Amino acid sequence: MKYLTEESIENIATGAAVLGTGGGGDPYIGKLLAKEAIKKYGPVKVITMDELDDEALVVPVSGMGAPTVTIEKLSTEEEIIKPVNKLEEILGKKVDVIIPIEIGGTNSLVPVVAAAKKGVPILDADAIGRAFPEAQMVTFYLEGYDSSPVTIADEKGNCAVIYPINGIWSERLARALTVEMGGKMTICDYSLSGEQVKKAAIKGTLTLAEEIGSILNLMKDSKEAIDSMIDKLDGFKLFEAKVIDIKRKLSGGFTKGFVEFKGINNDESKYSILFQNEYLIAKKNKKTICTTPDLISILDYETGKAVTTDKLKYGMRVICVSFPCNDKWRTKKGIETAGPKYFGYEEEYVPVEKLYNKFIEEE
Template identity: 55%
Template sequence: MNKTDRLTSLDQRAVEYIAVGAAVLGTGGGGDPHVGKLMALEAIRRHGPVQIVQLEELDDDGLIVPVSMIGAPTVMQEKIPSAEQLTKPLDLMEKELGRKVTAVMPIEVGGGNSLVPVLAAAERGIPLVDADAMGRAFPESQMVTFHLEGIACSPVTMADERGNTALLHTIDGVWEERLARALTVEMGGSASICDYPLSGAQAKRSAIGGTLTLAYEIGRTLFEAKQQKLNPVRELLAQLDGHALFQGKAVDIRRRMDGGFTRGEAVFEGTGKDKGQLMKLFFQNEFLLATVEDQPLAITPDLIALLDQDTGMPVTTENLKYGARVIAAGFPCDAKWRTDKGIETAGPRYFGYDLDYVPIETLASKGGAAE
């Protein structure tokens, strides 16, 4: 996408599109996109459109801070954060660093966390960066490109809905995940968080640019496909170089709250060309592995999305219901995740799956994913 095609501000329509597109990129997680959408729309109603800046437009010496929610998506559906809860970690970050934040950004482009920073940007009157640190959603704090690049995660600031705040200095993202996750559980299962404060120069080097625009384009594709009576799934797969993995109906869903995550697996009975087969989908907030007869169809860090068979709209882990008729789709991840450190950080063995990572396009070419 050309720079001139990228977003320059967020209005109501842009938020509607991004909410849908981010749910696709969120691979089932990242927080409820509907909640993120409502928060962003209210912020724009109160303060007007939010300015969007590109990575290349950032001042090298500026202070860029990701703003997000941490915790289980199922909890965040019931505990919608206020503007105060999202700006308190920014206040604490500025106090600790002794300087003003010049722009905020999403830590992940997936789900509701893609739109959570809109509220902070609107309240502060500062820009939102068209970039993130995953190119999708991941469940743990160290699973960001900043960690891959060796950028410090500290200081880390957090807040809950009661007004409690916390300041952490951890030695790396792995320890941030351990300590912040435990604190999140004590805060009721979800909290607001700012981590990996970085300079504009570091953001230019390490962040994945244009991802809010990508989410916008995905959402627009799905809305326009409906209006023009096109096949939405086919249009989306073409846009993202994706692969149709499986078509089926949800026949078993096992979800549980565990350690501040929504974990579980879902089983789908094949329909159409996949009739007679069963697909298993494993998740930890996000969809991580899809298999048929123990053979992988798609493997983290590549993206796995569930799309409604009729509308192409994404289905999240917490909204997946028995009987849902879906198409499982797979998309290639950003190249940063296909490095040795990327696979070590967010590949299948990290999550306890006894598999080596195989790119989605390789699985598809060998018949591991059905077109």
Template identity: 55%
Template sequence: MKWLTEEDIECIAVGATVLGTGGGGDPYIGKMMALSAIQQYGPVEVITVDELKDDQWILPASGMGSPSVLVEKIPSFEQLAAPLKAFEKASGKKTDVVMPIEIGGVNSLIPVAVAAMNNIPILDGDAMGRAFPEAQMVTFHLDGLKPELVTLGDEQGNVVTIEPADGYWSEKISRNVTISMGGSSIVCDYGITGKQAKESVIPGTLTLAKNVGGLLRGKRESAEHPISQITRLLNGHILFKGKAALIKRKIEGGFTRGEAHFEGLDNFQDKSATLFFQNEHLLAEMNGKPVAMTPDLIAVLDEETGMPITTEGLKYGARVVITAFPAHEKWRTDMGIETAGPRYFKYPYDYIPLETLVKERLDK
């Protein structure tokens, strides 16, 4: 990808929702925002991490808040533009490149719209390799970088600039501001240099999202189901096949929180599964025992089409396949597990890699 096409955006919207583990916001909203911005302001150039110059200034742009709220409050171009302008004003630095903070639904495509509006490139990479619910859950934090400046904007024209002490305070203050803004905001944070990006960014994730989406959107020329193709591409595993039997979901503390229960079908007919989520799926249990856990990726896919289903889009009776994929190696470090492992979210497990859990299940 050198210049984003409409087909690229269609594919990224789908693929990023798979990688977004149920979170990151409604992909349809992100797709329409990106397409509309390109049609109005012109095409967007894509550059790789290797193409960055050390002194270039890269700024992530994203949405913060509950995905359920974002469906009701679609950001305008004015809201998308305000945080970047405020960041440049406060920092005195001109943005050379924008980037996604995460690969997940709408948050993969908000920076596409911002890039189009400002006639600057977008970086093929992100700071999670998936989606996570909290602001400090980025590779920049794992590498000791701080969000020295954060800007937030809402649909009313309010813009807030903060200087947090570290990533945890950035999350706490920004989350409370976002709640005051009605549960969703547009954010710019973790501005970095090209040199820092080369060390911390997970490269190639927009391209990966495009490839995953391409498998789902393309014509079925292979006898192999798209879910199996995706699983192979991402070195993942099929954990469960079943029907959604009970969904408990609420907006709390600026997040969409809850759990979903599934009754098994076909080879899993005598089993049950439960997913626990905070915007994103964070823990999967089968018959009361863990089969995948954060920071590894857990995705819910439609049984027939393979299309991803978000935490706010899951409905009673949906027939799904629950899949999981290993997280990027940065998340499997001690710092990564401390930042986004199951204990952080108060689940009663120490982190066990997906491959180990799968092997244990197969050995029984």
């Protein structure tokens, strides 16, 4: 994949929705934005980490806010590009490469708009390997990099610059601005050198999203496609069920809630998933079967396509799958930053493969 085409955008949107674990914004919106930008400004070149110059200025571009808000408040080109331009003004240099901050939903494709508009390549990598709800939940923070300066813009034309002392304060200050800006905005943080990015980023994730999307989009049998995807990601099928209850609320710039399921196909078990923008903990009959930072994804039973937290509906039939997270999240700092206890849950983090084996043994 040397250049992004409309076909690759279609596949990336589908694959990123799976890796986005329910969050990262509506992939359909991101797909429309990216396709329009390519039509307007031309193809966007994709470069690998091996092709990245050590001296290059690499800038992440992403949306921040609650997925439920993004359905009604669409991003504009001005909102996406304004933080990049402001960052260039502050740093006194031009951006060389754009990188997605996370590989999930809209946030995999919003950077394409910025790259197309600026005429620069996009890096085949990201800083999470999935989606997470808070700004410090990135491998750049795990590596100890400075997030400052941070530039922010909304669809009204407002633009702000903050100089947080670390990634945690970047989240706190930017989240407060997000709420004031109506629940969503665009942000640039962790502007880094190519050398720094090579040390911390997770490589090949745009290509991975495209490959997953290709499997789900091209294979006619959705069950076969899901099985193929699970094999590719060393993942697990947790359950097949229908939604029997769902509670969502907008709180502090996040979409928070839970969804409950009842098993289908002769499975009488009860399942539940807790979420904060992204799916965080999955349970079977109140026993944990997967927990953050490992990935939990809900797929439509008929199509195999991922269902984001804002699209879940009563009666929907789904297949829940899980995948191991990148090893960077299984470190002590990674678990402290994005493990279940950070989100206020009592569970200890246990790798999904261990939980799954225990789950199978108890069947």
